[in-house]
Amino acid sequence: MRFCEAGSIQDAVQRAYEAAGGVKKVSDALGILPSTLSYGTEVREDRPGGLGVNYLDRLARMSPASAQHVARHFSAIAGGVFHPIAEGGEDLSSLCAVIAKEGGEAQAAAIRAAHSASQQDYRKALREIDESIEAQTRARAEILARLEKTVPLRGVVS
Numbered sequence: 001m002r003f004c005e006a007g008s009i010q011d012a013v014q015r016a017y018e019a020a021g022g023v024k025k026v027s028d029a030l031g032i033l034p035s036t037l038s039y040g041t042e043v044r045e046d047r048p049g050g051l052g053v054n055y056l057d058r059l060a061r062m063s064p065a066s067a068q069h070v071a072r073h074f075s076a077i078a079g080g081v082f083h084p085i086a087e088g089g090e091d092l093s094s095l096c097a098v099i100a101k102e103g104g105e106a107q108a109a110a111i112r113a114a115h116s117a118s119q120q121d122y123r124k125a126l127r128e129i130d131e132s133i134e135a136q137t138r139a140r141a142e143i144l145a146r147l148e149k150t151v152p153l154r155g156v157v158s
Contacts, residue, residue: 010041012073020063029062085137095139106132
């Protein structure tokens with residue numbers, strides 16, 4: 001694999017390849033040469049391009065884990081975050097209880113991190129906040145599905 005600058009689209013595409021099983025597996029699934037995939041992670045000023053949005057779409061549909069890397073990349077550019085969520089159809093009352101629990105744990109961890117200023121506490125606070133966000137996002141998706149009578153999306157960009 002090529003060296004790719006962290007946070008670049010090339011890095012996101014390379015991580016997507018890895019999540020889908022590697023360049024060889026992806027090239028077989030997409031029906032293109034491995035060298036073409038490698039070309040998609042090359043930074044060249046003399047030609048714009050890269051992998052191409054149609055191939056990225058096919059890769060994402062083939063491997064949802066791959067899609068998450070690309071979604072995170074574009075969400076960050078848009079000033080948001082991507083956080084995957086579970087499929088819908090959950091009991092809303094139960095989700096409310098989970099939100100209360102996870103929210104309390106997140107708040108306690110954030111307060112602990114603010115007071116200790118330790119890297120370990122910052123990491124724990126981040127994990128707890130992510131769990132709280134996931135619970136709230138699942139509830140939001142469930143409520144939205146009931147309003148629109150649709151199946152909730154698997155990921156939410158906020």
